[in-house]
Amino acid sequence: MWLAVLAASLGAAAAGRVLGKAVTAALVVVVPFALWALAIHGLFFPEGRTVLAAFGPARVTAEGLAYAGGIVLRTAALVVVMLAFSTWVEVPVLRAALVRRGVPAQLGYVLSTALGLASTVAERLERIREAQEARGLVVRQSLPGRIVAARLQVVPLVLQLVDEAGERAPALEARGQALPGRRTSYVDEPDSRAQRALRWVLAVASLAVVVSVMVPAVAGVLGGGR
Amino acid sequence: MSHQLTVDAPRRSPLRTFLTILGVAAVVATYAFLIVSEPADVVNGPSASSALVALVGFGLAMVLLFAGILPTLPTTTLALIPVALVLNIVLGQFVGSTLVPIYLDSIGTVLVGYLAGPSAGATTGLLSNLVWSxxxxxVLPFAAGAAAIGALAGLSARLGIVRRFYLVPIAGLVTGFVAAAIAAPIAVIVFGGTATGATGAIIALFRAAGEGLVQSVTTGAFTSDLPDKLVTFSVAAALAYALPRRSTQRFEFVRRYRVLAGAKRTGEPADSKAAPAA
Amino acid sequence: MTPVLTAHVRRFAYDDVGPPAVRDVRLALEPGSLVAALGASGSGKSTLAKIVAGWALQGGHARFEGTLELAPGPDGPGGRLEFSGSRDDPRLRLGAWGQRVAYVPQRPGDLLTGAAASVGEELAFSLEQRGVERGAMRERVVRAARAVGLGELLERHPGRLSGGEQRRLALGCALVERPDVVVLDEPSASLDADGAEALAELVDGLRRDGAAVVMFAAAVDALVRRADRCLLLDGGTSAAEGTPDEVLASSAFAASGVASAGREATGPTDGPAAQAPGGQGSRPLAELDRVTFAYALARGHAARPVLDGACLTAGPGEVIALTGPNGAGKSTALRHFAGLARPLSGTVRIGGTDIAGVPAGRVAATVGTLFQDPRDQLFERTALREVSFGLAALGLARDAARARALEALDAVGLARQADVHPYELSSSEQRLVALATVLARRPTVLLLDEPTVGLDGRALGRLDAAVTDAARAGSAVVLSTHDHAWARRRAHRVLALERGRFAEA
Structure with a gap:
């Protein structure tokens, strides 16, 4: 089942022309996770009975490998679905879509500002590092050296960003951020009747799955607790 | 459409408060469910239904908390939140790759908690996980823990702990305890007890010694969260004291609860504490 | 004509303790008029700008006693707001006030939301908040963009704009709401000649459309001289009022520390220009030898070289000014001397030694750099700690380091502010603190990147003295500036960067 989800989300990513980006981003997350899953459950699974190989304290068991495989597959499905979305979505359009559905405008603001800031912060750190080098900073590879270097770069960054945020607050208010009433958006959100219908179908189906799984699970626990 | 030039003093909206309480209740209920249904035996493979309950329960809580808190945040706080998220990411990346069991990925969240209060801190924690995801x-399933960290940071600031610098590491430890307690069952149920980096190594170590999965993951969570939150709380306090008064006094929370010690002199211990901690 | 906005500030303070930042000032702005408020740093100029714009009243941590009165207009109601510094004061709805009274702060980036992915979106922000329909919104955005000369850049990311373009974007954000009052804080700072002319045209256009424009400045420029009325601030209160000619001729103006090109020229010329530079035979302290440099663009394309076989030598006691329009490569040349940029070909020598392979942190032992944005350098809690920082690494004992830091602060006139957080200082003073951090290291090569930007008259005097003293002590000074008049007065040689090479200007 998880394989089907994986295939579907990869297909969606391909249709959205972000297959390469999504796969790269997913590999960055999933590969370390898979390696650690194998290291933890593949090598050390005291509950395992079918021992395939053993070196000292490490025992490779069939149960452990199966467990690791199941977990990795499930996590991969979750990761790929979400990354297919986040690599495909254009933040301004997402913001417009949220505003149109009456989601508090603050959410879209925080999302787009944070992602925008994150893309410029490397440049800022570079500028700060240069300025500090011009004052005699030589980054040493030792741990204390790196901590000193980090302080010299992080404190100016925090001071700048917090100071700017403080100045930005009245700017946002003066430009109407806190006004009551309806919002509109400059960016258009492409949509069609078929997409709307599909969304409803998917929403209802997900709800059905969630309810059908959760109700017995919760009932079971409540029943068992009595 | 035109608006009057003045506004009334802001009032607490009963609907928003209700939504916030409902959100907290959803977190507590989901957590209780996970503890009760935590599998004693893992051989049968990961339990899909518990994982779904965890995701749905915490997801619902997130929506309720956003709806309850976001519209009530003052603009000063709102403008600070993106900065906090970026700090979380930048500082988290700085240490993220090393094998030290410290993440420092919530310094920004804790800073917002200190400056703007518990509900702003909780929102920042949620948003941080949302953006990071x-x-x-x-990281998304751990959002409830991130929210708790922000809320506890705000609570400690309100109780005057940031004003007495020597108490900050203790508040950090308490928060680390709570964060680990929240994270451990999620790590077991959603990720089958898999973690990367130093925490993963600790889990493997305990599993090698024949411990149960739940036990090992819980130990792993505590050994990384306790020192991490101790350092995070101390560094965030050092940063709060490095800020000019002009920046900190903009926050009504800081003014009302006298979060930061007033005189410039009190800035000194911030440095001497932060250096050994780092 | 009846004023559209009148402000009477009896007393305004950010803190409960301490003296008020502004007291006893009246300002009446008539439609179509231009008012210039002049004041050195610390005169209360920027605070007054923020009171008029309503920004200073946001957040409720300031104490304001006075009156703001806005005449009703087509886009919103007016009203008279009385403040008495108490809890029962009216709470200004900044969103409504800002729709009619637009403000462009000193740092234009402060007005931008940071949430927009394109210039168009940024311009549209306030219209989105008011629920303007998309068709009308787009029309107004395009009109505002054209008015500030950004019509071609609607799709550009705001973070990719040059400093001058960002300033125009902030102006556009202010204009898109068709305000009745436009408040500009230091609008001419860091503008080159073309930019200043475009700004003057824009202000004329606003006035023709009936808007009242009020500008706040620390230096007298052409725009100030065109004002209908002029107000001089000193010590937080009004020191002189009248037409620009009357105010500029007043004795209060002479004492105010506001920079003025005319007055500076008639002053004594004891600058280095009056001295003979170090003899041609002496060994150069800093040298660019046939240096070529280009910034790498995405996808491996090398850009047009910024420096193309450029040669430059600076000897002991010599002051060299680099001029040219924004983006000509002045900063890039300075970065080579500091070891922060490395030439693609050619050699950079400091004190006769090739610095290729020497980390910038070591080059800094002899080369001191003042950057365009002083805030990149500031990270300590007090100005004194800031200046002392790193002196120990130069081999100074604690007491000697402290003494040297105090001396450097005194040299820039900030000895009294030694215990103040650098971020609590005005932007002019921040630049001076950064200068002090450089001077305290006693560099033999002093690099100054646009040092005059945003400085008031007093600070400019301190800068002049620092440059003169450094040259007298035998250092080489290389600076970049777009201020030709200042460059000619202070430098032995003025060079322009043209097609990647230096030529006598």
Missing amino acids: FFNPS
């Missing part, structure tokens, strides 16, 4: 979706 754009790059690494596997």
